Amino acid sequence: MSLWDEFLKFYYSMGFAAMTWQQAVMLTTSCVLMYLALKKGFEPLLLVPIAFGMLLANIPMAGLMDGPVYETVVKDNGEHYHKIKEVGGVLYWLYQGVKLGIYPPLIFFGVGAMTDFGPLIANPRSILLGAAAQFGIFTTFIGAMLLNLVPGLSFTLAEAASIGIIGGADGPTAIYLTSKLAPHLLGPIAVAAYSYMALVPLIQPPIMRALTTKEEREVVMDQLRQVSKTEKIVFPIIVTLVVSIILPSAAALIGLLMLGNLIREAVDFQSVLNRLSKTAQNELINIVTIFLGVTVGATANGEIFLKPQTMAIIALGLAAFSGGTAAGVLFGKVMYKWTGGKVNPLIGSAGVSAVPMAARVSQKVGQEANPGNFLLMHAMGPNVAGVIGSAVAAGVLLAMIGGK
Amino acid sequence: MSDFGSTMTYTLIVTLFGMGIVFIVLILLQYILESMRIIFSPKKKEAAVQKVTPVAVEAAEPVQQAAAAEMEDEEELLAVIAAAVSCCMGTRSNIVVRSITRVYDQTPAWGRAGRSEQMQSRF
Numbered sequence: 001m002s003l004w005d006e007f008l009k010f011y012y013s014m015g016f017a018a019m020t021w022q023q024a025v026m027l028t029t030s031c032v033l034m035y036l037a038l039k040k041g042f043e044p045l046l047l048v049p050i051a052f053g054m055l056l057a058n059i060p061m062a063g064l065m066d067g068p069v070y071e072t073v074v075k076d077n078g079e080h081y082h083k084i085k086e087v088g089g090v091l092y093w094l095y096q097g098v099k100l101g102i103y104p105p106l107i108f109f110g111v112g113a114m115t116d117f118g119p120l121i122a123n124p125r126s127i128l129l130g131a132a133a134q135f136g137i138f139t140t141f142i143g144a145m146l147l148n149l150v151p152g153l154s155f156t157l158a159e160a161a162s163i164g165i166i167g168g169a170d171g172p173t174a175i176y177l178t179s180k181l182a183p184h185l186l187g188p189i190a191v192a193a194y195s196y197m198a199l200v201p202l203i204q205p206p207i208m209r210a211l212t213t214k215e216e217r218e219v220v221m222d223q224l225r226q227v228s229k230t231e232k233i234v235f236p237i238i239v240t241l242v243v244s245i246i247l248p249s250a251a252a253l254i255g256l257l258m259l260g261n262l263i264r265e266a267v268d269f270q271s272v273l274n275r276l277s278k279t280a281q282n283e284l285i286n287i288v289t290i291f292l293g294v295t296v297g298a299t300a301n302g303e304i305f306l307k308p309q310t311m312a313i314i315a316l317g318l319a320a321f322s323g324g325t326a327a328g329v330l331f332g333k334v335m336y337k338w339t340g341g342k343v344n345p346l347i348g349s350a351g352v353s354a355v356p357m358a359a360r361v362s363q364k365v366g367q368e369a370n371p372g373n374f375l376l377m378h379a380m381g382p383n384v385a386g387v388i389g390s391a392v393a394a395g396v397l398l399a400m401i402g403g404k
Numbered sequence: 405m406s407d408f409g410s411t412m413t414y415t416l417i418v419t420l421f422g423m424g425i426v427f428i429v430l431i432l433l434q435y436i437l438e439s440m441r442i443i444f445s446p447k448k449k450e451a452a453v454q455k456v457t458p459v460a461v462e463a464a465e466p467v468q469q470a471a472a473a474e475m476e477d478e479e480e481l482l483a484v485i486a487a488a489v490s491c492c493m494g495t496r497s498n499i500v501v502r503s504i505t506r507v508y509d510q511t512p513a514w515g516r517a518g519r520s521e522q523m524q525s526r527f
Binding site: 072106107120121124125127128130134135138139141142146148149157161225228230231234235238239242243246247262385388389392393396397400401 | 408411412414415419420421422423426427428429430431432433434435436437438440441444485502
């Protein structure tokens, strides 16, 4: 009989016995996400780590996201001290980089090193489109608060702000703000933000076509002027100073974004900086992406994820994206009128960051209307302005709601 | 319910402030960028464009005669090629382009695929 007892003992140490239905659903969800990432090519760089993190966190009894356990020991002389009983799971410790707001600024550092702000410097007016597209964030914020009227759903101001920031279409910003305001919603918000970013080519074009006339879509824009090296060097320094002094809460994101960009542009003056620039663009951002993806995925544990709240977040995220796109295009139309037809309203939709996907969508829709039209570089202006815009919006939300 | 009302009021205040500050900051940046152009950008470009234009017109004349049989939209292309040639040689004298032969791309398919991949990955 003792053989049977041993078998039972082993069986209870396995995952099967301890699995809850929520965990089973989450394991399936993570496999679906992995399928979408690998087979359909939905943001594979992020969705693969996120989906696998989700898988790891929902394995029963593995405890990868468990925190350390301390034991209070009282010495003979009455002194207390804490002794580590269990050190905690590996993902828990990696997650501290998200919780303490370390990874998103590091990602921004790499993004800055990869981004050419030239199109924005060449056409400063396009920065306004990057501002208009942030409208989606705030309409969704209001929408989430209005959902409090629906029985069974309740969002606090902090939660609503974190949901709204999905409309910024900027993964690191969304994660940064959520980790500060509503860390318990990180899983659903990160998954929604990155899924919709992957779906930008499907979500945006119908909205863009509906809001513009064929004549507007056919507008060919003047060629951008040449931007001097000095301007490119001065730009990151000035942006950091202006934005961080007005909004100290946005300094972490904007500061590192611009540091990365400064290093990138300064390579032409001091070629030794090439080493830093290369590391920021490749190794560093890749390493941080892995850590960020896996641990954000790991926050999606079944008990938290499978709630009506999550469905509401996913629906609101779509509204946020559509709202941002529409606001950008409408503001593009205003600029079209204002400049007497020199601005193609299609570049407005690129104001929702999602670099460079949103700019490519503008290019594609523009080319459908007029095959000889190349909007890509014009759309890159609002596109990179959108990154600054959503970081500013996150800074405002953090400053106004963070203290509440 | 009044609690909900006051929260909604605050929500609207945050929205107004938020959009306001986003616009103010970015408009401020716009003006800084405009002034940066005036301070740092050299004004050589316009002069260069003007220099090229007369050459292009001059050079385009013989080309049009030589290639009278060409399609309408190809004339523009010929003018551009002639202008580029004369610009490259640095002469302002009348040059005569007798014929332009199209050389088709000799790059193997793999090479082209690699090149387009390189260009795609830039954006």
